[in-house]
Amino acid sequence: MSVNITILLIIIGCAVVTLIPRLAPFLIVRNIKLPEAVMKWLSFIPVCILTALIVGSVIESGDDSFPGINWQVLFALIPTLVIAIWTKSLLITVIFGIIVMAVLRNFM
Amino acid sequence: METAAKEELSFLQGIKDCVPTLLGYISIGFAAGMIGVASGLTVLEIAFMSIFVYAGAAQFIICGMLATASPASAIIFTTFIVNLRHFLLSATLAPHFTKYSVWKNAGIGALVTDESFGVAAGRIFNNKPINDRWMNGLNLTAYITWIASCVVGAVLGKWVSEPEKFGLDFALTAMFAALLILQMESVKASKLKHYVMLILLMVAAMYILSFFVSVDLAVIFATVIVATVGVVTDK
Numbered sequence: 001m002s003v004n005i006t007i008l009l010i011i012i013g014c015a016v017v018t019l020i021p022r023l024a025p026f027l028i029v030r031n032i033k034l035p036e037a038v039m040k041w042l043s044f045i046p047v048c049i050l051t052a053l054i055v056g057s058v059i060e061s062g063d064d065s066f067p068g069i070n071w072q073v074l075f076a077l078i079p080t081l082v083i084a085i086w087t088k089s090l091l092i093t094v095i096f097g098i099i100v101m102a103v104l105r106n107f108m
Numbered sequence: 109m110e111t112a113a114k115e116e117l118s119f120l121q122g123i124k125d126c127v128p129t130l131l132g133y134i135s136i137g138f139a140a141g142m143i144g145v146a147s148g149l150t151v152l153e154i155a156f157m158s159i160f161v162y163a164g165a166a167q168f169i170i171c172g173m174l175a176t177a178s179p180a181s182a183i184i185f186t187t188f189i190v191n192l193r194h195f196l197l198s199a200t201l202a203p204h205f206t207k208y209s210v211w212k213n214a215g216i217g218a219l220v221t222d223e224s225f226g227v228a229a230g231r232i233f234n235n236k237p238i239n240d241r242w243m244n245g246l247n248l249t250a251y252i253t254w255i256a257s258c259v260v261g262a263v264l265g266k267w268v269s270e271p272e273k274f275g276l277d278f279a280l281t282a283m284f285a286a287l288l289i290l291q292m293e294s295v296k297a298s299k300l301k302h303y304v305m306l307i308l309l310m311v312a313a314m315y316i317l318s319f320f321v322s323v324d325l326a327v328i329f330a331t332v333i334v335a336t337v338g339v340v341t342d343k
Contacts (some may be wrong), residue, residue, distance in 0.1 A: 097282025
């Protein structure tokens with residue numbers, strides 16, 4: 001068990017740049033009242049960002065300019081979405097998704 | 109929905125509300141720990157990374173870049189870009205915590221993740237109250253589970269050669285899918301069409317933006333653009 005000093009410094013650097021965007025809104029918003037339009041804009045963020053994260057996992061950014069599609073992820077995603085709509089359960093959806101992906105990778 | 113308003117918002121309730129997301133943290137944490145070991149990190153270094161960085165996708169990328177001996181500046185800059193989306197998550201949550209002290213706000217903000225945000229935003233969306241104790245219960249449960257999972261994954265990683273075979277990495281996408289569907293659950297019937305339109309627009313925006321920028325930047329740009337479209341087209 002050891003810690004390489006270079007790796008430790010990289011971890012600290014990464015921690016600082018991760019902390020800034022997480023903390024800034026909490027420290028800024030205290031002092032200013034956000035206008036109605038901004039609050040409304042923020043209300044659209046959850047659905048937008050969750051969609052972005054899902055789509056982002058399907059897109060494969062290759063070295064060339066054309067973004068590819070990770071068909072394996074897409075094929076696993078479709079039944080996972082159906083199960084999510086059907087069960088409305090976070091836990092069941094995650095377990096189901098893992099199993100579908102394991103099946104796709106091992107048997108297809 | 110009226111009955112839900114009476115439910116007590118304790119630290120314990122926050123822990124309970126975190127439970128459905130734990131499998132996601134555990135599976136991704138395992139995978140992150142295993143990949144860390146495969147990238148040549150020690151268990152202690154992986155523990156430090158999960159304690160201080162505490163971000164799933166970024167930890168995978170840091171490990172990957174360390175394995176290919178990328179320069180420190182490139183690793184830190186990439187981490188910044190990958191985690192910049194937290195600004196949007198925090199900005200959405202922060203207005204609900206303004207009455208608490210600076211330190212309490214800092215404590216809550218430091219532990220914001222996609223998943224804890226998803227759970228908290230689900231409550232806000234449903235016009236259910238959130239408070240500091242509940243948020244801390246949610247955040248700390250996720251944080252401790254994440255660190256423990258990364259460490260266990262790192263220890264197990266010495267014996268498992270191909271963690272992808274178990275499909276664990278897909279847990280993250282599956283969890284986002286479930287969180288999105290749960291969000292949509294609470295959208296009023298009259299607004300459903302508007303939201304579906306925005307989701308389709310997001311898919312298109314993500315794909316088009318990916319031609320020009322990295323996927324991580326596309327997440328941020330597409331969200332900013334489509335949320336703006338959402339405000340403009342909202343009746």
